[in-house]
Amino acid sequence: MEIASVPFGLRPLVERHGPPVEVEEARRRWSELVTAAEAGAVTLVTRDRYQWAALVPMSEVAEISPDVPSWPVSDARGKLGRLVGEIHSLDVRVQVLTRRGRPVAALVDAGTLLDRPEPADRLPAEALLRDGHRIELVFEPGRPGRVGHDGHVVEEPEDWFYAANAYDNRDTVVAVGVGDTLGEALLRLAPPPAVEADDHPPF
Structure with a gap:
C-alpha cells in the first residue's frame, strides 16, 4: 500500500x-x-x-x-x-x-x-512498585467548550483522561503515563521529558 x-x-x-x-x-x-x-x-x-x-x-x-x-x-x-x-x-x-x-x-x-511509547522506553508498573516507587492514579474530567454570544468559541473543550504518575522516595516524578483508560495510562508509563528542578510534576 x-x-x-x-x-x-x-x-x-x-x-x-x-x-x-x-x-x-x-x-x-x-x-x-x-x-x-x-x-x-x-x-x-x-x-x-x-x-x-x-x-x-x-x-x-x-x-x-x-x-x-x-x-x-x-x-x-x-x-x-x-x-x-x-x-x-x-x-x-x-x-x-x-x-x-x-x-x-x-x-x-x-x-x-498512536503516541504509545516504544516498549523499550516504558517502565512497567509492576517493576516500579517492586523497586519501592509510588504510583498515583489521577482522573482528569476535562470540560465542555464554551461559545460566546456571537457564536465564536471562547474556550476549547478538553477531553477527559487518566494519568499515572510514579514517584521515587523523594517525591520526584520518575514516570508518567496518560491514556483514555486506566490500563492504557499504566501501559504508557515512561520517563517524563526533562524538566527544570523546580518545576511541578506534569499532573
Missing part, C-alpha cells in the same frame, strides 16, 4: 511498524503472523483499505476483562475480516487470540498504538 493511500492519522503507525497486510494475505500468512506477534512483533491489518486493526503481543493489550472476546487462533483466521470490521467500528476494541486456552496475541484498534 502506498503511503499516500494510508489515512493521514495512521501514517506514523506505518512508519513505525511497516506497511499493512490485507485481510486475505493475513489469512494466508496467519500462523506466521501470530507467531511473530507472540515474539513481540506488531502487524497492521487492513480490510478494504480503510478498516484497520493491529495484531499485537499480549504485552500491548492495556486491559483484559471477562467481557473481552477470545478466539482460538484457528477460528480467528476464518473470521478475520469480521473481527477487523468490529474493531474498526469500535464495537469491540480488543479480540484475544488463544492457543490451547492460553492468550498468545490480540487484535486491537490500531489507533490505540
Whole structure:
C-alpha cells in the first residue's frame, strides 16, 4: 500500500511498524503472523483499505476483562475480516487470540498504538512498585467548550483522561503515563521529558 493511500492519522503507525497486510494475505500468512506477534512483533491489518486493526503481543493489550472476546487462533483466521470490521467500528476494541486456552496475541484498534511509547522506553508498573516507587492514579474530567454570544468559541473543550504518575522516595516524578483508560495510562508509563528542578510534576 502506498503511503499516500494510508489515512493521514495512521501514517506514523506505518512508519513505525511497516506497511499493512490485507485481510486475505493475513489469512494466508496467519500462523506466521501470530507467531511473530507472540515474539513481540506488531502487524497492521487492513480490510478494504480503510478498516484497520493491529495484531499485537499480549504485552500491548492495556486491559483484559471477562467481557473481552477470545478466539482460538484457528477460528480467528476464518473470521478475520469480521473481527477487523468490529474493531474498526469500535464495537469491540480488543479480540484475544488463544492457543490451547492460553492468550498468545490480540487484535486491537490500531489507533490505540498512536503516541504509545516504544516498549523499550516504558517502565512497567509492576517493576516500579517492586523497586519501592509510588504510583498515583489521577482522573482528569476535562470540560465542555464554551461559545460566546456571537457564536465564536471562547474556550476549547478538553477531553477527559487518566494519568499515572510514579514517584521515587523523594517525591520526584520518575514516570508518567496518560491514556483514555486506566490500563492504557499504566501501559504508557515512561520517563517524563526533562524538566527544570523546580518545576511541578506534569499532573
